[in-house]
Amino acid sequence: MIYTVTFNPCLDYIVRVPFFEPGAVNRSEFEDVFPGGKGINVSIVLKNLGVDNVALGFTAGFTGREIERAVGEAGCKTDFIRVENGMSRINVKLKAQVESEINGRGPRLGGEDLRKLYEKLDVLGKGDFLVLAGSIPDTLPGDVYESILRRLQGRGIRFVVDATKDLLKNVLKYHPFLIKPNHHELGELFGVAVTDGDEIAGYAGKLQELGARNVLVSMAGDGALLKTEDGSVYKSPAPKGKVINSVGAGDSMVAGFLAGYLQTGNLQTAFRMGVAAGSASAFSERLATKEEVHRLLAAM
Ligand SMILES: Nc1ncnc2c1ncn2[C@@H]1O[C@H](COP(=O)(O)OP(=O)(O)OP(=O)(O)O)[C@@H](O)[C@H]1O
Numbered sequence: 001m002i003y004t005v006t007f008n009p010c011l012d013y014i015v016r017v018p019f020f021e022p023g024a025v026n027r028s029e030f031e032d033v034f035p036g037g038k039g040i041n042v043s044i045v046l047k048n049l050g051v052d053n054v055a056l057g058f059t060a061g062f063t064g065r066e067i068e069r070a071v072g073e074a075g076c077k078t079d080f081i082r083v084e085n086g087m088s089r090i091n092v093k094l095k096a097q098v099e100s101e102i103n104g105r106g107p108r109l110g111g112e113d114l115r116k117l118y119e120k121l122d123v124l125g126k127g128d129f130l131v132l133a134g135s136i137p138d139t140l141p142g143d144v145y146e147s148i149l150r151r152l153q154g155r156g157i158r159f160v161v162d163a164t165k166d167l168l169k170n171v172l173k174y175h176p177f178l179i180k181p182n183h184h185e186l187g188e189l190f191g192v193a194v195t196d197g198d199e200i201a202g203y204a205g206k207l208q209e210l211g212a213r214n215v216l217v218s219m220a221g222d223g224a225l226l227k228t229e230d231g232s233v234y235k236s237p238a239p240k241g242k243v244i245n246s247v248g249a250g251d252s253m254v255a256g257f258l259a260g261y262l263q264t265g266n267l268q269t270a271f272r273m274g275v276a277a278g279s280a281s282a283f284s285e286r287l288a289t290k291e292e293v294h295r296l297l298a299a300m
């Protein structure tokens with residue numbers, strides 16, 4: 001089974017204005033609300049692609065109830081932990097002359113909440129995948145991803161981590177099956193700016209030296225690169241299309257990759273499916289459907 005963990009789920013509030021004027025009353029021409037947070041997005045796209053999974057994480061308040069309802073409506077199994085302090089965040093995604101985001105802080109989580117999560121994770125075993133994706137609330141220790149991998153190592157679970165900076169760097173020694181930084185995050189880990197494909201493959205290799213097994217680097221409209229554990233490097237341009245809403249494109253890529261890998265056991269096929277799923281989400285208002293992913297895949 002695939003389990004995803006979203007420490008700080010949210011409702012994504014997409015609002016589009018023709019031109020955003022700070023300090024003025026701006027009227028939107030389009031708005032939409034849907035459940036989000038990186039692990040939840042992975043769960044929804046996996047389900048869209050026909051892969052059963054369980055979404056774990058923490059929810060709070062009325063927004064938390066809506067997140068649970070909407071993720072369930074998307075067909076995912078959920079096993080969220082409800083917390084009493086505060087409410088799940090509403091993340092504002094403002095589409096105007098430029099795209100801006102305000103991601104909330106979310107509820108305050110404590111040691112007891114974490115203990116409940118560990119209890120749920122303790123049932124995972126051989127053959128399971130655990131996806132840890134997104135930021136963690138600032139009330140939790142910064143080594144929480146590392147603690148989870150340390151606790152679960154040696155049980156035959158394959159870990160997938162989509163996180164930034166130390167949250168990502170510190171898990172590498174536990175040999176995650178897949179990590180997916182974007183090229184900015186990859187550069188940030190080494191204090192450099194990377195754009196060139198060979199350079200990206202080089203830094204992906206450095207993450208493998210630190211312990212990562214497969215490194216998938218996304219580059220938004222410039223496509224993606226995969227460095228596999230056997231040393232192969234695959235590159236793909238992004239499929240062509242009109243970008244409508246790229247929120248969750250990276251998460252869709254992780255879901256597409258996992259679905260492709262589970263269906264074929266082949267890393268190159270998984271990579272192609274990841275690219276197709278990422279772009280299919282970028283080209284649609286919401287997260288990609290199976291039909292949208294397969295349409296792009298057929299044209300790649
Ligand atoms: N503008 C675009 N045009 C075509 N494909 C895109 C575009 N943006 C994203 N994609 C697809 O989605 C994949 C992941 O995108 P990106 O690199 O933006 O991930 P990310 O930074 O993790 O995004 P997010 O945090 O919004 O989920 C890309 O590799 C590409 O396949």
Ligand SMILES: O=P(O)(O)OC[C@@]1(O)O[C@H](CO)[C@@H](O)[C@@H]1O
Nearest residue numbers: 036037038091103134135247248
């Ligand atoms: O604040 P975090 O956890 O880093 O990111 C949260 C978020 O931006 O990530 C998803 C897109 O990847 C959105 O659904 C959500 O709003």
